[in-house]
Amino acid sequence: MGAQTYVEARKYADLAMIEGHGYEPLPLEKLQEHIHEFDIIFNTIPAMILDENILKKVKKDALIIDLASKPGGVDFEAAKTYGVKVIWALSLPPNAI
Numbered sequence: 352m353g354a355q356t357y358v359e360a361r362k363y364a365d366l367a368m369i370e371g372h373g374y375e376p377l378p379l380e381k382l383q384e385h386i387h388e389f390d391i392i393f394n395t396i397p398a399m400i401l402d403e404n405i406l407k408k409v410k411k412d413a414l415i416i417d418l419a420s421k422p423g424g425v426d427f428e429a430a431k432t433y434g435v436k437v438i439w440a441l442s443l444p445p446n447a448i
Contacts, residue, residue, distance in 0.1 A: 357385065389413060394424040403429035416440060 357375040359382055360366050366376035377385060382400075386392070387408045394400060397419040401409075406429045409415070415437045417425045423441050430437045 357389070383408065391416070393418060395419050396424045397422065398424055399426060400424040401430075402426045403432075406430050406433050406435055409433065409435050411435065414438070 355375060357377045358369040359377045359379050360369060361379045366378060369376040379400075383405050386405050387410060390410065390413055392401070392409070392413060392415045394415065394417045399422075401415060401417075401424055403426055406426060411434050413435060415425055415430065415435060417423045417437060417439050419441060421441055423439065425437050425439070427437060427439070
């Protein structure tokens with residue numbers, strides 16, 4: 352479908368695997384530098400990853416879908432402040448998507 356898919360990871364082995372599968376590897380520490388490029392963002396990390404510092408750089412027409420277990424990884428108040436749409440779908444079973 353022509354989508355350019357970035358996948359975040361912390362470990363070098365995971366980043367290499369991501370690249371091996373044909374996706375763009377993105378180290379977690381580089382997320383803030385690239386977040387403005389994305390139209391759809393999926394979060395699966397059950398920790399505050401998408402905080403105010405990151406959300407203020409997200410495109411206003413982007414969509415964030417938080418799939419992580421509780422507590423999730425999105426600062427919903429900051430997302431609202433910056434006008435970023437978030438779907439909170441925590442802990443969806445794998446076959447629900």
